[in-house]
Structure formats: structure tokens, C-alpha cells
Amino acid sequence: MCIKVIQEITSTHMDLLLSADPNESLIIDYLKRAACFEYRLKEQVVGVIVLLPTRPKTLEIVNIAVSSQQQNQGIGEALLRYALTFAQEQAYQTVEIGTGSTSFAQLYLYQKCGFRMTGIDRDFFLRHYSNEIIENKLVLKDMVRLRIDL
Template identity: 40%
Template sequence: MSSEPGVTIQTFTNLDAEHLTLLLEADPSERIIRDVFTHSRAYEIHTGQALTGVMLLVRPNTDTVEIADISVNRAYRRQGFGSRLIDRAKMETVRLGLRRLEVGTGSTSFGALCFYQTCGFRMDRIERNYFVNRYAHPIVENGITLRDMVRLSWRLELPK
């Protein structure tokens, strides 16, 4: 749960139409979202009764947690709800005894790249042709055909 009155963050286990609608803003493939969901720990953030955002966390390997999908309702963007979800992902990473949280986003997703960096993520690598090889139809964002994924990570820094 969140400490702010009226704002709650909790896990959910049933991917309903409202969750799916939000997640389709982050990933245009319902098939991929449903597949990721079956292997994820899913979080939702509510403001009062309104679903404000969702996040799917997966464990791609033994030492990393990955934000596979994250989306905030357009009416609630730029109000700190995405940052709250990121903070929850960091808390989950630490709770699991891990030090690395990873996220991938499109090379043309300029807003997302800026957002993740303001949340403490650093760029790690580029997966060339990720979107070209994974999606049947081209994705155009900011007037550019999306091809590559930028991978970013946050690492828990331990005191020296």
C-alpha cells in the first residue's frame, strides 16, 4: 500500500479489460502482454477508486528484476504515479535480495527515456532490431519507425 491518503498500490492477479487497455498503450500486442502477465508480478495503483496505472515485473534471470510493462492513465500522467510504481519496483528488487532492476524502452520513446533516467536508471545497451523482429507491423513513434530497444538499469548501491 502507498503511504499517501487515497493512493494505493497493490498486486493483482486478474488481467481485466481496464488493465489491458492501459497496458496496450505501452505495448501494442495483446498476445505479448498476456504472455508476460502469466509470468509476472502485477501491480496496480489507484487514486480513490480510479485505476491510475499498472506495472508488470518479471525475473528474466536470477539476479535481476525487470519492468516488463508499465503504463499510467493519460489523465494522471506527470503527477508522480509512474515514479511511485518505479519506487515499488525498486522495493520489490530489494525485498528479493537483488540489486539490479532493468527496463527496456524504444529508442524513439524520448519521454520514457527521460523519465527512466530521472528515476535513477542508467543506459546499459541497445538491442538492435528488437521491435522489427518481435512485432508483425511497424511501430511509428515521434515520426520515426521504431527499430531498437534501449535497455536501462538501476542498481542498488551499497555503502562502502
């Protein structure tokens, strides 16, 4: 296992990022202002996480993705824990994350790592995505916001 800074976004990175966020223009926009890290397993990139400063002392995880073949093996949790350590080392006080209201596995993972729900952004995915997103056989409409205070 190796987590390191991404120097240049490759097609592998972008494919992973798009698996978590299908809006490529949003990804391109936040990548310009964010710190990006990759998780390598035997020299293969299998996970990514993108961290964006949003307010003083606040860092937001705007994208986290693990390849479908490597899910449920602790990689997502390792990336989250890495982000929390990075945030502490950089003197951030709060880390935030948002996910779909139908993203049951992600909601479980984030809460397992100590994040607490802070709100719901109603119709977020209807406003920001032109194509309907179906997840767990439900139309994704709302974003659930979570945070952890360090």
C-alpha cells in the same frame, strides 16, 4: 494513492498494458510469469507495472503504463520507485527495463530514477511487432536497455 497486487487482469488493466506494449500475445505470455501491480487513484485504476524475474537476482520491468489523462503527475515515477523497493525487499540486486529509442519521456523518467543505459537491441521492434510503430513522429526500430544496481 494506493499501489497493490493485481489479483486478476481486467479489461482496464489490459487496455493500459496495451498502451505501452501493442503486442497482446507477448503481454499474455509474460503475465503468466510476472508480478503485477496497479496504481489506484480514488478507486480508479490509472497505472500498472509488471515485474518479471529474468535471471538470478535480476528483475525486469516488462511493462509500465499510466492512463493518458493521468500522465505527468508523478504516477509513473511512483510505480518505478515501488518496483525498486519491491526488488530490494525480495533480495534482487539488479532491475532492468527496456524502452523504445523514440520514447523520449520514458528515457528521461528512467534515468531520473537512477537507471543507466546498458545497450541497444537493434531492430527489436521490427523483429517482434508485425505492425509499424510510430512514436514522436519516428518509426520505432530499436530498444534501449537500461538497468539499476540496488
